[in-house]
Amino acid sequence: MTVAVSIIFGWLIITTIVGVIAGRNQAFSMENYFVGGRSFGTFLFYTTAAAEIYSAFAFLGLAGWSYSKGMSIVYAMIYSSIAYGLYFFIGPRINRLGSRLHYVSQPDYIEDRYESRWLGVFVAVIGVIFTIPYLQLQIMGAGMIVQLASGGAISWKIAVVISFIAAVIFVYVSGLRGIGWTNFLQAIIMLFGMVGIGFVFPHRFFGGTAKVWEILQEIKPTHLSLPDSSGLGIFWVFSVAFICGLGFWMWPHIFTATYAAKSEKVVRKNAVILPLYSLTMIPIIVVGFTCAAKAGIDPAFAETITKPDHAMLIALVKNFPPVLAGFIGAGGLAASISTSSGLILTASNLLARNVIQKGFAPDMPDMKVAKLGRAFVPVLTILAVLLAIFAPSMLVSLLLVGYSGVTQFFPAVVLGLFAKWQTKTGIVLGLLAGLATVIAIKFMGVPSPMGLHEGFVGLIVNFIVVIAVSTVTPKLSTKTLERFESTLS
Structure with missing residues (x-):
C-alpha cells in the first residue's frame, strides 16, 4: 500500500502548494479573502462550483447508500435536476446583488432585504450550526478514504489531522482564491476517478x-x-x-461562491454546464450496486465490509492494483478537502462578518473582519475534527441533517428575489416554525406524515407560516422594495 499512500499524499502536497501560491501576490482584503475579489471566470467558477458541490458524499456516501439500501439513492439524481434548473433563475440575481450591493455572505443579503440586523445574525448562526455536520462529513470521508486506500496502514484519525492541516494552510493564507485554484485541480482528478471507477468495478467482478x-x-x-x-x-x-x-443553493458556502463569479453571464453559463458534472454520480451508484451483488453471492466479501460507506474502497483495495487505489483515494480526498475548505472559510466568514461585526461591533473595520475570519479557520476545523472523532454517523445521514436546516432559508432567499408581499415578521416566524418542525421530527420522535422527510415537512410549515403571518403584519418599507427592484432591474 506504499504506492497508494504515496500517490494520495503526493497529490495533497501539490494542491496545498498551489493553494498557497494562488493567494501569495494578492492584496489582503475582505472581498479578496472571502469572495476571491469577484474575479472568477467561466472555467474557474465551473471547477470551483463542481468541487464544492461533489464531496466525500459523492465518493463514499453514494456508493454506501446504494450498497446498503438500494434504489432510494435515485433521489440524488432527481434533486440535481431541480437544483440546476432553479439556479439558472436565481444565480444571476444573487451575483448581481452581491456585486452591486457589496455582499460577502448569505446573511448580508437577508439582513438587507428584510431590514433586520438580528435576522442576519440569526441566519448566520443557523448557517454555522448546519454547516458543521456537512464539514464533519468531509472530515470523516477524508479519514476513511486514506485509511482504506492504504489498507489500514494509516489510521483515519492520523489521516484526518494531516489532511486538514493542509486545508487550513491554504484556506488561511489564500481564502477563496486559494480554494478556487485547488478546486481546479481537485475537479480534474475527481472527474476521472468517479467516471473510471464506474467502469472497472462491474467489469472486474461480473464482466459488465x-x-x-x-x-x-x-x-x-x-x-x-x-x-x-x-x-x-x-x-x-x-x-x-x-x-x-x-436547498442546494441555500448552503452558505455555495451561495457565497456565486458572489465570486465576475459576471452574471458566468453564472448563467455554469447553470447550463454544471449538470454535466452531475452525471459522474451515476458510475459511483453503479459501484454500490455492484458491491451489493458481489456481497450477495460471496459471503467472504460481505464480511470484509463492516460499514456501508466503506464498501467501495474496501473492494477497491482488495481487488485492484495499488496504483488504482492510490488515484481513486486521491480523487476521494480531493472531493473531501475541496468541499471542506469552502465550508471552513464560509463558517469563518459568517462568524466574523455577520455575528461579530454586524451583531455586536458595527464599527469594526472590514480589514479587521477579514483578519478575524482568518483566525477562525483553524478553530472551526479543530471543532469539526473533534466532532468527527467523537460523534460519527453515516455520511448520507449527516448530509441530510444539514439539508433539512439550510433548506429553511429558501422562502427568505427566493421570495426576496422575486416577490414583494412577504414581511419581515412572516419570514422570521416561518424560519423558526420550519426549524422547529425539523427538530421535532428528527430528534423528538414526532411522526412524519406519509414517511416524508422532516426537512420537506419543515419547508411546508415554513411557507404556510410566511403566507399567513405576512397577510396580517406590516410590509417592508417602500424605500427597501424600490432599492431592490432597481438593483435587480
Whole structure:
C-alpha cells in the first residue's frame, strides 16, 4: 500500500502548494479573502462550483447508500435536476446583488432585504450550526478514504489531522482564491476517478453491468424497487429530492461562491454546464450496486465490509492494483478537502462578518473582519475534527441533517428575489416554525406524515407560516422594495 499512500499524499502536497501560491501576490482584503475579489471566470467558477458541490458524499456516501439500501439513492439524481434548473433563475440575481450591493455572505443579503440586523445574525448562526455536520462529513470521508486506500496502514484519525492541516494552510493564507485554484485541480482528478471507477468495478467482478442487475433481481429484488431494502419509498424519495433540490443553493458556502463569479453571464453559463458534472454520480451508484451483488453471492466479501460507506474502497483495495487505489483515494480526498475548505472559510466568514461585526461591533473595520475570519479557520476545523472523532454517523445521514436546516432559508432567499408581499415578521416566524418542525421530527420522535422527510415537512410549515403571518403584519418599507427592484432591474 506504499504506492497508494504515496500517490494520495503526493497529490495533497501539490494542491496545498498551489493553494498557497494562488493567494501569495494578492492584496489582503475582505472581498479578496472571502469572495476571491469577484474575479472568477467561466472555467474557474465551473471547477470551483463542481468541487464544492461533489464531496466525500459523492465518493463514499453514494456508493454506501446504494450498497446498503438500494434504489432510494435515485433521489440524488432527481434533486440535481431541480437544483440546476432553479439556479439558472436565481444565480444571476444573487451575483448581481452581491456585486452591486457589496455582499460577502448569505446573511448580508437577508439582513438587507428584510431590514433586520438580528435576522442576519440569526441566519448566520443557523448557517454555522448546519454547516458543521456537512464539514464533519468531509472530515470523516477524508479519514476513511486514506485509511482504506492504504489498507489500514494509516489510521483515519492520523489521516484526518494531516489532511486538514493542509486545508487550513491554504484556506488561511489564500481564502477563496486559494480554494478556487485547488478546486481546479481537485475537479480534474475527481472527474476521472468517479467516471473510471464506474467502469472497472462491474467489469472486474461480473464482466459488465448487465450481470449486476440480474444477480440483484434474483437474490435481492427489493434493492431495485421502491420501497427498497431499507423500506424507503416513493414519498421519502420525492420529499428528499425536493428539499435537496431547493436547498442546494441555500448552503452558505455555495451561495457565497456565486458572489465570486465576475459576471452574471458566468453564472448563467455554469447553470447550463454544471449538470454535466452531475452525471459522474451515476458510475459511483453503479459501484454500490455492484458491491451489493458481489456481497450477495460471496459471503467472504460481505464480511470484509463492516460499514456501508466503506464498501467501495474496501473492494477497491482488495481487488485492484495499488496504483488504482492510490488515484481513486486521491480523487476521494480531493472531493473531501475541496468541499471542506469552502465550508471552513464560509463558517469563518459568517462568524466574523455577520455575528461579530454586524451583531455586536458595527464599527469594526472590514480589514479587521477579514483578519478575524482568518483566525477562525483553524478553530472551526479543530471543532469539526473533534466532532468527527467523537460523534460519527453515516455520511448520507449527516448530509441530510444539514439539508433539512439550510433548506429553511429558501422562502427568505427566493421570495426576496422575486416577490414583494412577504414581511419581515412572516419570514422570521416561518424560519423558526420550519426549524422547529425539523427538530421535532428528527430528534423528538414526532411522526412524519406519509414517511416524508422532516426537512420537506419543515419547508411546508415554513411557507404556510410566511403566507399567513405576512397577510396580517406590516410590509417592508417602500424605500427597501424600490432599492431592490432597481438593483435587480
